[in-house]
Amino acid sequence: MTRYPGQRFDLAHLDTAGLLDDWELRPERRGDGYVLHGVDERGLQRETGCVQGLDTDEGWAWAWGSGLVRLGTPRHALPTAGVTL
Numbered sequence: 001m002t003r004y005p006g007q008r009f010d011l012a013h014l015d016t017a018g019l020l021d022d023w024e025l026r027p028e029r030r031g032d033g034y035v036l037h038g039v040d041e042r043g044l045q046r047e048t049g050c051v052q053g054l055d056t057d058e059g060w061a062w063a064w065g066s067g068l069v070r071l072g073t074p075r076h077a078l079p080t081a082g083v084t085l
Contacts, residue, residue, distance in 0.1 A: 003033060003052045003085040009062045014070060017060070020046060021072030025054075025083055033085055036061055036069065051085055 023038030028050050036048040049065030056079060059071045 001054045001080065001085055007053055009053045011060060014060055014068060017068040017070045019070045019072055022075050023071060024075040025079060034083060036063060056080060
């Protein structure tokens with residue numbers, strides 16, 4: 001799922017990208033898109049910038065300011081239900 005048609009993301013370093021576990025998509029505060037909120041490897045709450053690309057099957061997301069993020073277990077069973085980036 002991408003925010004804009006034709007967007008491509010460099011996944012070459014996915015194995016070293018930061019992990020976000022117990023994550024969920026939340027509407028961006030200004031009302032323009034979605035951010036990811038979850039727990040990082042150190043157990044700290046973390047929120048990404050606006051999500052530009054997301055693949056829950058492959059376990060990655062790309063967000064402004066945060067770059068590439070590995071996705072752990074989502075907080076909800078259907079994390080992208082009804083979501084349009």
